[in-house]
Amino acid sequence: MRGGKRLVRNRHNLQAAHLDERIWRARWDAARWFLQADGEAGKRYGNETIRVTPDGEVSIRLPAPLAHLANAPHCRYVLSARVRFAHRRAEWADRVHADRAVAYRIHLDPDRDRWYLTASWQTSPALAIPLQAALAQGVIGVDTNADHLAAWRLDVHGNPIGSPRRFRYDLSGTADHRDAQVRHALTGLLAWAKSCGVRAIAIEDLDFQAEKTREKYGRRKRFRQLVSGLPTAKLRARLTSMTGAAGIAIVAVDPAYTSKWGAQHWQAPLTGKTRQTTRHDAASIAIGRRALGHPIRRRTAPPPAHQSDEQWHRTAQARPGARGREETRPSDTGSRTGCMPPDRGENAGDQCAQHRSGRTAEQLLLSL
Structure with missing residues (x-):
């Protein structure tokens, strides 16, 4: 009987159990x-x-x-x-x-x-899979914003496929409403990933817990409010649990310069008469390419013939093992011999910062 042995012993020792017959009968009935x-x-x-x-x-x-x-x-x-x-x-x-x-x-x-x-419910332990296996079908780059998630699908070569997607949420109101909004946006993101056959989602490894104070950003009040409104911790916890159940991997990448370089190299080429690419859409491409191990800079066409180099540079993108492949090429204002140092050009910059950690992507959770 359910609760039989313990309750039967209490029935024969009501005084020791500090019970009377009415209370004991209520517990006996409640057990059934x-x-x-x-x-x-x-x-x-x-x-x-x-x-x-x-x-x-x-x-x-x-x-x-x-x-x-x-x-x-x-x-x-x-x-x-x-x-x-x-x-x-x-x-x-x-x-x-x-x-x-x-x-x-x-x-x-x-x-x-x-x-x-x-x-x-019963939870099964997540099985870790290699990063290469998770990225075998491409990746979906996701840019986190204060009111929506900007996502774009990329193939294994880092080329965007189709059109960008946006999953909006409203973080005003009660905590339950905010939690439901984030869950609804992530549910749509995971459903789209499953329909595309993609097994990995790339996100930025954002953490503003200790870097949203006035000492960090000064008097930029609106920017501090924007940073505080990003649901980084809530998205990370919710996305980890939901992707583990859906069999989709999460790849966290370095967030440095993804918005700036994405807008510089991808926003204008992907904007046309029928599609207006935003800065956030371009940032999602930069995040996805960094997760795949590709540089953010897109491959450009070779220069026209009968110029100073005579088509010596077939593309503007160097080989993966070349030093300084992420640096900006010198401007055309120097001598015709092209001997101007890379750091003296008009648009000189150091884009090797995205590789400063020694790797382009960090595996947070890869599960089947």
Whole structure:
């Protein structure tokens, strides 16, 4: 019997257990007043018998002899009270949105005279896969902004495919509303990644926890507010749990100069009459190329014939092993021999900063 041995011993020793017969009888009955159902993967909200919607509505599917008691279609009885999980609520919501199995148990607490609903599920450990295997089908570069995620799909060679996508969210209102907005945006991002067959998502390794003070940015109040509004920690935690369940890898890259160099090398070439490429879209390409190990600078066409070099430079992009391949080429204002040092040109700059950590991408979570 459920609770039989312990409650039976208390029944024969009511004084030692500090109980009377009425309280003992209430506990004895409560041990048998329960309803539980195992989860079912693929069913709506992860359970067909006891269904809990994301907003807390609980409904029970009644058997055929009790179908006359249903107050909702399809032989379901909807409870008047709403539930809210205080512990690991975000993880539960991720599973419910993905229709993954969640087991529920409804039971009575006789001491508090209150009914409770307990949710449980089984988690499987994530299997790490090599970075090359995750990037075999390309990558989706994601640029994080205060009100949306700008994403663009790239092939294994770093070329953008199709059109950019934007997944918007509104971070105003209550904490539950903000959490739901972030989850909704990430759900759309993961659904798009699955439809494309991409197994990796590249994001910037942003962390503004200690770098959003006045000492860091001075009197730039609007910029400090913008930095504080970026949901970096919430996105990181939510994306880690959701991608682990979806079998998609996360690749974190160095965020240095992704917006600046993306706009410099990719915004204008991808802007046309039918598509207006924004700075954020170009930054997503820069993030994806850095995750793939390619430089951000795009390959340009060879110079025309009958000039000083006579087509000696076939492309503006050097070989991967060449030194200074990320540096800006000298300007044309020097001598015709091209002997001007690289750091003296009109548009000179050091783009090797993206490789200052020794690697272009860092593997945060790669799971199947």
